[in-house]
Amino acid sequence: MAKAQGYDLSFDQHSLKSSQSDKILGLYSYSAMLDGITSSQTKNDPERIQPTLQEMTHKALSVLEKDEDGFFLMVESGQIDWAAHDNDAGTMLHEMIKFSDAINTVMDWMKDRDDTLLIVSADHETGGFGFAYSRNDLPEGKPLAGNVFKGDEFKPQWNFGDLNTLDKIYAQKKSYNNIFREFDTLGKENKTPENLQKIVNENTEFPITLAEARRVLETEENKYRVKGHKYLDSKKFPRFEEREEFFVYGSELRKNLLAMVTGKYSNIVWSTDNHTSTPVYVFAYG
Numbered sequence: 098m099a100k101a102q103g104y105d106l107s108f109d110q111h112s113l114k115s116s117q118s119d120k121i122l123g124l125y126s127y128s129a130m131l132d133g134i135t136s137s138q139t140k141n142d143p144e145r146i147q148p149t150l151q152e153m154t155h156k157a158l159s160v161l162e163k164d165e166d167g168f169f170l171m172v173e174s175g176q177i178d179w180a181a182h183d184n185d186a187g188t189m190l191h192e193m194i195k196f197s198d199a200i201n202t203v204m205d206w207m208k209d210r211d212d213t214l215l216i217v218s219a220d221h222e223t224g225g226f227g228f229a230y231s232r233n234d235l236p237e238g239k240p241l242a243g244n245v246f247k248g249d250e251f252k253p254q255w256n257f258g259d260l261n262t263l264d265k266i267y268a269q270k271k272s273y274n275n276i277f278r279e280f281d282t283l284g285k286e287n288k289t290p291e292n293l294q295k296i297v298n299e300n301t302e303f304p305i306t307l308a309e310a311r312r313v314l315e316t317e318e319n320k321y322r323v324k325g326h327k328y329l330d331s332k333k334f335p336r337f338e339e340r341e342e343f344f345v346y347g348s349e350l351r352k353n354l355l356a357m358v359t360g361k362y363s364n365i366v367w368s369t370d371n372h373t374s375t376p377v378y379v380f381a382y383g
């Protein structure tokens with residue numbers, strides 16, 4: 098149908114790049130496109146099939162700029178929200194980098210123009226993300242330099258997190274989603290805390306203990322069961338020690354429990370697995 102309307106159909110990055118049409122319909126996945134981490138890992142891979150968000154943005158601009166009446170372009174980096182639902186900071190960071198690459202492309206395109214407005218915002222916050230200080234693993238005092246402070250130490254009262262925390266978050270090799278996908282492909286007898294610990298520790302920079310892996314896999318009776326409900330029908334839910342009402346997505350919640358047990362190592366806190374009313378930023382440029 099689209100073809101009959103004069104659209105070029107594109108199913109991979111090469112056909113998108115080479116299309117000369119002013120109308121392109123690009124379809125690259127049945128549902129989600131590559132997650133942020135995979136996207137970062139394959140950015141420079143010539144075998145990559147899907148175009149990146151940046152490549153799609155670039156192509157959209159090069160087609161739309163031909164329109165003499167001007168244009169409106171909407172670019173969404175939709176999986177920032179999904180990563181935040183999973184409380185998966187590593188994937189969220191790579192999703193934000195993916196989005197940042199796309200914004201850079203727009204800003205480059207705008208550079209010598211005075212007729213364009215770029216607005217960046219979000220439709221809502223998800224997860225209630227924050228870095229926070231903690232009382233876990235307080236830092237050692239360090240001697241201060243100079244004569245004035247001779248004999249004195251600099252000793253933070255709390256653990257404010259390491260400066261390399263962002264590097265560690267960035268170094269995550271697999272999304273929480275793919276970590277549990279790998280775990281779920283194991284046979285029933287191999288879905289053990291030991292194996293979960295192994296997969297998590299191979300793919301993240303915040304290693305968990307065996308007790309923590311056990312904690313992530315604990316379940317309890319779903320007190321809020323609703324028969325026929327897409328998420329609430331299951332009898333068992335991953336076990337939250339408190340505020341379980343604010344974690345709603347059934348077996349997906351193992352990911353949120355993983356985030357919870359690693360929070361004391363990453364100084365990351367999340368408040369829910371769903372959308373919040375926290376105000377969002379609006380940036381405008383142009």
Ligand SMILES: [Zn+2]
Nearest residue numbers: 178179182223
């Ligand atoms: Zn959402």
